[in-house]
Amino acid sequence: MADPTLIFFRGRPxxxxxxxxxxxxxxxxxxxxxxxxxxxxxxxxxxxVSALESLIKAYRKTAAPQTIGADxxxxxxxxxxxxxxxxxxxxxxxxxxxxxxxESVEKLGWxxxxxxxxxxxxxxxxxxxxxxxxxxxPLFDAILAxxxxxxxxxxxxxxTASTPDELSVTDRAKCGLLLDYASEWTKxxxxxxxxxxxxxIRSSDCFLGLAHRIRRYIQPTFTSLAEDAMSMHADEIxxxxxxxxxxxSEIKSQFRESWxxxxxxxxxxxxLVLEINFPETPEKVTVxxxxxxxxxxxxxxxxxxxxxxxxxLRSALPEIIKAYDLTG
Ligand SMILES: [Zn+2]
Numbered sequence: 001m002a003d004p005t006l007i008f009f010r011g012r013p014x015x016x017x018x019x020x021x022x023x024x025x026x027x028x029x030x031x032x033x034x035x036x037x038x039x040x041x042x043x044x045x046x047x048x049v050s051a052l053e054s055l056i057k058a059y060r061k062t063a064a065p066q067t068i069g070a071d072x073x074x075x076x077x078x079x080x081x082x083x084x085x086x087x088x089x090x091x092x093x094x095x096x097x098x099x100x101x102x103e104s105v106e107k108l109g110w111x112x113x114x115x116x117x118x119x120x121x122x123x124x125x126x127x128x129x130x131x132x133x134x135x136x137x138p139l140f141d142a143i144l145a146x147x148x149x150x151x152x153x154x155x156x157x158x159x160t161a162s163t164p165d166e167l168s169v170t171d172r173a174k175c176g177l178l179l180d181y182a183s184e185w186t187k188x189x190x191x192x193x194x195x196x197x198x199x200x201i202r203s204s205d206c207f208l209g210l211a212h213r214i215r216r217y218i219q220p221t222f223t224s225l226a227e228d229a230m231s232m233h234a235d236e237i238x239x240x241x242x243x244x245x246x247x248x249s250e251i252k253s254q255f256r257e258s259w260x261x262x263x264x265x266x267x268x269x270x271x272l273v274l275e276i277n278f279p280e281t282p283e284k285v286t287v288x289x290x291x292x293x294x295x296x297x298x299x300x301x302x303x304x305x306x307x308x309x310x311x312x313l314r315s316a317l318p319e320i321i322k323a324y325d326l327t328g
Contacts, residue, residue, distance in 0.1 A: 003017065004017075004023040004024075004026075004027060005027075006026055006027065006030060007030055007217075008030055008033060008177055008178055008181045008214075008217075009026065009030075009176050009177055009178065010175070010176065010177065010178045010179070011150070011173070011174070011175065011176045012176070013144070013148040013149075013150040013176070014148070014149070014150075016148075019058045019059070019061070020058060021054040021057060021058055022054070022055065022058035022148070024054050025051045025052075025054035025055040025058060026051075028047050028050050028051040028054060029047070029048065029051040029140060031047055032044045032047035032048045032051060033210070033214055034214060034218065035047060036132075036207060036210070036211055036214070037210075037211040037212075037214035037215045037218070038215075039204075039211075041124075041125045041128040041129050041132070041204070042115050042120035042124050042125070042128050044128065044132060045108075045111060045112060045115070045128040045131060045132055045136060046112050046115060046116060048132060048136040048137065048140060049080055049108060049109060049112040049136065050112075051140060052080060052083075052084075052136070052139060052140055052143065053079060053080055053083055055140065055143050055144065055147070056083040056084065056086075056087055056143060056147075057083070059087070059143070059147040059148070060083075060086070060087075079109060080105060080108065080109035080112070081102075081105055081106050081109050084097070084100075084105045084139075085102070087143070087146075087147075088100070093146070094143075094146040094147070095146070096141075096142035096143075096145050096146050096156070097139070097142045097143050097146045097147075099142075100135060100138075100139055100142070104131075104134065104135045105135060105139070107131065107135075108131050108135045108136055108139075111124075111127065111128065111131055125204075126202075126203060126204070129203045129204045129206075129207075130203050133188070133189075133192045133203060133206055134192070137188070137189075138189065140152075141153065141156055141185075142156075144176070149174060150174065150176050151174050151175050151176060152175075152176055152177050152182060152185050153175075153177070153182050153183075153185035153186035153188075153189070154166070154167060154171075154175065154182060154183070154186045155186050155189060155190075157171040157174060157175065158171060161186070162183070162186060162187070162190065162310060162311070163183060163311060164179045164182070164183070180213060180264070181210070181213065181214075184209045184210035184213050185210060187209050187210070187307055187308060188206050188207060188209075188210055189206075190307050191205065191206040191208075191303075191304060191307050191308075192206045194303055194306075194307060195303050195304065198303060200301070201301055201303055201304065205299075205301065205304050206304075208297075208299060208304060208308065209265075209297075209308045212265055212295075212297050213265055216265055216266060216295065244268075244271055244293045244294050245293075247293035247294075248260065248271065248273065248293040250293075251273045251291045251293055252273055255273060255275035255289060256275060257275065257276045257277075257278060258273045258274065258275055258276065259273070259274045259276050259316055259320055260272065260273055260274075261274060261312045261315075261316050262312075263292045263294060263295060263297065264311075264312070265292060265295050265297045266292060266294050266295035266297070268292075268294040268295070271292055271293045271294040271295075272290060272291075272292045272293075272297070272309075272312065273290065273291055273292075273293065274287045274289075274290045274305075274309055274312060274313065274316070275287065275288045275289040275290065275305075276288075276320065277302075278324070285313065285317060285320060285321075285326070286302070286306055286313070287302075287305045287306055287309045287310075287312070287313050288302040288305060288306075289301070289302070289305050290305045290308070290309045290312075
């Protein structure tokens, strides 16, 4: 049998095929991410809990400990909770896993069970987003780090790193996700901690960059050969360029001061418009909004744009300072 395939990972946990169901846990997590990119938050939560259970079982190499209820039946509701409690009891060697409040893990499991049995409605969306942000995803990250020395983003390797360049060579080798996805994964949690108490920011905006990057990855799957050929033809005869230029002007007209840079999501040059906030000193230049004229990556709130486009600003800053004569 060929090795299991992964699409968003560059690395694999050590000896992963000898630890079933570890490969399946990672594949289920990838399917959760694809559902996240499509805005299917309840399904993302269901898959993430399933991936969490598989991950712990892979480490324990046993089935889950089970509670027997008063009626003599197995208490399935506590499946994730029991697995987690068993692991969190070893808090000295599993510090990241043990730090989650028991109640938060219990509620995550309950939420999954209720939706698996009774379905879900749009009312469940925001609760699922918040449980994923605060427990489901960081717990998956924590268990991978504690039990398999395997890391999804940069923050569990280097708390302040936001790009792979800030990691040592050894740490970079432990980073499991492809670096572009690892970078977006790190930003999800940076956004959550910066915006959690800000009622004007939707919790789902924390997924903006990660979801957009995944949609760009799956988009060609849904493009027909004819559509592909039409797009190439538009590129050859210049209409694609004209359309991007038109969109670029529209975006610029809505932003106060703008700076155009390359877009890291569609890899097109000079199509991402950053709205620049003018400061008293060059160190205080910030991005308040951003939109790509080519791939429609859009961030319209300052706390979100600041984090998602931090590197764009960092690399453009010397030119911005020169162009606007901000040297003081
Ligand atoms: Zn773009």
